[in-house]
Amino acid sequence: MxxxxxxxxxxxxxxxxxxxxxxxxxxxxxxxxxxxxxxxxxxxxxxxxxxxxxxxxxxxxxxxxxxxxxxxxxxxxxxxxxxxxxxLGKMNKIIEIDVFDRRIRIEPGVTWGQLAPELDKQGMRMVMPLCPHKDRSVLTDYLEREVPTNTVYEYNEPMQGFEVVWPNGDIFRGGSASVHGYPQSKAHGSNPSGPGLDFYRLVQGAQGTMGALTWSNLKIEHKPQIDKVLFAPITDLARGQEFLYRILPRRIGEEVLLLNNVDLATILADKWPDDFAALRKALPPWTLVVVICGLVRRPEEKIAYEEKFLNGVMKNEFKDIALTDNLPGFPGIGKKLLPLLRNPWPKEVYWKNQWKGASQSLFFICKPKATPAYVKTVQAVAVKYGYKPEDLGVYVQPIEHNRACQLEFTFFYNPADASEKANIANLYKEAAAALINEGAYFTRPYGVLAPMMYERAGSYTSLLKRVKKIFDPNNIMNPGNLCF
Incomplete structure (x- = not known):
């Protein structure tokens, strides 16, 4: 047969x-x-x-x-x-929306475009990565540890209990889902990690090499009662990071991010290429976006506290930074940008592929204060390959109140031009090697990045191979990828 x-x-x-x-x-x-x-x-x-x-x-x-x-x-x-x-695309049920415990249970085929409007009906939302593709699986993004735009610590790990099929075919439940009789046995407010050892970090980032998730619990949040989107034009990235070091540990802001003029123009442009060219030219080198909001409890007081703190910091310590509810020269930008931060990307062509048709992003975790040096490194490599530094898209996403940040470079290219595509591939690899030499931490090493990282971590690589051998002795799950 x-x-x-x-x-x-x-x-x-x-x-x-x-x-x-x-x-x-x-x-x-x-x-x-x-x-x-x-x-x-x-x-x-x-x-x-x-x-x-x-x-x-x-x-x-x-x-x-x-x-x-x-x-x-x-x-x-x-x-x-x-x-x-x-x-697993046909497994696309939103199994449960639990407003009381701010939790959903969904199958792997559920997309951002499917989930966002259903949560909106319940007055809830997901804390999501920057402008996710509407046809992308929500679970895929969180299995691949995409970084959310919200810097608050509680949202950094959205995955909770789950069901996974191990490589031998066994069905296993982790976290609170492992309790006998789940979900009927679930008590409101129970520990989301459940009893004993949880395995969510084993399947996260493993690229399908350790098992296949069939559903998972994810955190959700109430839609804010009040939102204020604040902008600051930034010319000196180092100075902008000093400001974030000052405000984010005080839990100021929900969505907080730094975009260079190329990335922000790419997101905001409507008519191509005219809008993009005009925006790119007019926008400051960097734009700091800080969204302060009041949720369910005493929203006005929360907003007032954050505004008072920000005004004091700017008046007494950062007179050169003006964080206001509008970006000079761009009236109404807040009303346009906020829905883009809270919903999947609305257009058919993904935002990173609007300019030249394709893009390749290089991202890693680093100390916020190190970002200016890393930007200079990638710009220098870009020049070597004939790629204009001013054409780079650059995005800085603070993590956990600026404990760290994800720094992302996007190289835009024409996918129909084979020589340009090959040039970007070489630029990507050399830039990654230069960044690794300077201490960049690639927590999600895809493709050519995996061997570059693993050859520097012999004991860790050996341990991964041993774990893979335990869970998948016949090496049938996505062989040739991360986790071997």
């Missing part, structure tokens, strides 16, 4: 395909990594079917690549060794 026949018995004929056109949909993504073709694609519709597919693949030593999103940026779901693409 063929692989197709075996899989059809598990998920049904309508959920299995080996047609070339179907397989090509999974062969490449929006990254610069080379294509790879699977042998067959299956679309399970339940945890039991996922378990049966993985168990069959494990018994027959057939690779399985879990996919739960229509949109991928990093090459982590490109089949490296053929086998089965297990598309």
């Amino acid at each position: 063929s692989i197709k026949d075996e899989l059809e018995k598990i998920v049904g004929k309508e959920n299995v395909s080996d047609l070339r056109d179907d397989l090509l949909q999974y062969a490449q993504d929006l990254s610069l990594l080379p294509a790879g073709m699977a042998n067959i694609v299956v679309q399970p519709e339940s945890s039991e079917q996922v378990s049966a597919v993985v168990k069959w693949a494990n018994e027959n030593n057939v690779p399985v690549v879990p996919v739960s999103s229509k949109v991928h940026f990093h090459g982590s779901t490109i089949p490296k060794q053929g086998g089965i693409v297990m598309d």
